[in-house]
Amino acid sequence: MASLPGSTNREYRSSHEGFLRHREFRWLKMATALCLIAIVAYLLTDPKPRPSGSTWIGYTLGTIGALLIVWLSLLGIRKRAITEGRWSLKAWTSAHVYLGLSLIVIATLHTGFQFGWNVHTLAYALMMLVILSGLFGIWAYSTLPSALSSNREQMTQAQMIDAIRALDRQLDDAAQPLGRAQSDLVLAALEEDPFAAGLLRRLSGNYPDCATQKAMLGLANENDAAGERVEKLLVRRKAQLERLRRQMRLKAMLEVWLYVHVPATMALLAALTAHIISVFYYW
Numbered sequence: 001m002a003s004l005p006g007s008t009n010r011e012y013r014s015s016h017e018g019f020l021r022h023r024e025f026r027w028l029k030m031a032t033a034l035c036l037i038a039i040v041a042y043l044l045t046d047p048k049p050r051p052s053g054s055t056w057i058g059y060t061l062g063t064i065g066a067l068l069i070v071w072l073s074l075l076g077i078r079k080r081a082i083t084e085g086r087w088s089l090k091a092w093t094s095a096h097v098y099l100g101l102s103l104i105v106i107a108t109l110h111t112g113f114q115f116g117w118n119v120h121t122l123a124y125a126l127m128m129l130v131i132l133s134g135l136f137g138i139w140a141y142s143t144l145p146s147a148l149s150s151n152r153e154q155m156t157q158a159q160m161i162d163a164i165r166a167l168d169r170q171l172d173d174a175a176q177p178l179g180r181a182q183s184d185l186v187l188a189a190l191e192e193d194p195f196a197a198g199l200l201r202r203l204s205g206n207y208p209d210c211a212t213q214k215a216m217l218g219l220a221n222e223n224d225a226a227g228e229r230v231e232k233l234l235v236r237r238k239a240q241l242e243r244l245r246r247q248m249r250l251k252a253m254l255e256v257w258l259y260v261h262v263p264a265t266m267a268l269l270a271a272l273t274a275h276i277i278s279v280f281y282y283w
Helices: 007-016 019-044 056-072 089-111 119-152 157-174 180-191 199-204 211-218 225-256 258-282
Strands: none
Touching: 019 056, 019 089, 056 089, 056 258, 089 119, 119 225, 119 258, 157 180, 157 225, 180 211, 180 225, 199 225, 211 225, 225 258
């Protein structure tokens, strides 16, 4: 059967669109509609003595919010079963983002703007932490992959490491004629593990104790042929190290939000459970 006019182009755009633009912002429209309905319902009610989570609109919004939180928490499980169609991973992620953002409106209206030092406000605070970390994740996945690709310049991380090792072998041979002090500097650079830095160091991209940099400074005033050759090799090694470190920094930025998002989600589910139990216990 022949394709309908324009269907091929639509299918191509659909397959290449990001999760934020999925189906022409379908889930953004749904989330916006949900927020508008919640706002209108909240404004049209006049709960006594004051708006709170214990009014009928509060219970309604709270139920919707709780169901959304549980449903959105299933994305980690959903990632293990990637399929095409209406509930593809892209569709699920798009719904996860926009319905997650809608919780800011729904949960805030559910509270009736009543906050205190209790488990109810704790659940709300954890929800906001999950949403904020998720926003960072959206930014990371929208911008960092292209930066990673640009930094690699068609090289894999393994190839970057191989390039450094090749320079190390040349440095080891070139440093043989050097004096003891200069040789020790080169040896320290060769023994430096580029993966030894912790998460915070990788995120900062700052390596003040870089042994390669120290070796470069130590050989900067060498005027003999051997010293100049070693210095040039060290400059090349530093450039390769900086590329590898940028790669590790970008990868760390791409992953670090999950160290907040996932534990905060687990804590949110626990606090939400305590919130619901306490509400029905005192109801």
